Amino acid sequence: MPQNAMDNPLVLPMLGLLAESPRQQYALFAELRDRYAFLRVKTSTVYTLVGSLERNGLAALDGEQEVSLTREGIAELRRRVEAHLREADPNADPKFAIALAYLGILPPGDAAALLRERAQALKADARAADEVLRESGVAELHMIEGHFLASRLRHDATWLNRLAGRIESGDLAWP
Structure with a gap:
């Protein structure tokens, strides 16, 4: 507690x-x-x-x-x-998913901008992970978890950008 x-x-x-x-x-x-x-x-x-x-x-x-x-x-x-959409780890912290559940409390433009901002940060994290993996000189199989995590970061960034686009286009109904 x-x-x-x-x-x-x-x-x-x-x-x-x-x-x-x-x-x-x-x-x-x-x-x-x-x-x-x-x-x-x-x-x-x-x-x-x-x-x-x-x-x-x-x-x-x-x-x-x-x-x-x-x-x-x-x-x-x-x-x-x-705060949770900006800072919580989408893959390890339930605060991120719970914050997504209440995204509608924000004005749509603010929500979309925040999602795009977070997507950019995740893409940067994925690029940094890819660079570390490339420079490690370790066989892919021995760093497979790193490749998996970098892939998840790219997927999350894509998903958040897609959601932001749906908000901006009006495709996602807003309260």
Whole structure:
């Protein structure tokens, strides 16, 4: 468990689900468990994090114990989506995929630009990996994992550019 509750990996999907619609705390837990089972969601953690979101001004509880996002909560969701799309490793950190799930919180032009920026960074990483592999002088078979990872980087860059193009063309429906 992180020292600061706001660093818990459940915060991003909780903010995202609450942006979709306000929910009772148990309904929030159930949806998190169903959609993000790989995060090992526990009831007590969700209830604790709802309290943290409320104390930090990101969520509000009404008399019926329904949780909704505040204006600050929406801004924090946007900030986290942008940060994770920029920084999280698409192949090793679930924060990247979760941030993609809430891409619609951003204006379409911003989302497409951010995806293209990340695609460029991944292409640069792939070129650097290719250079290291070329200069290593080691037989391909003995560095096959490096070739695999470089290929994944190129694939991810292509996929992100394609998604950005769909956003820019209006082919991908936007909320």
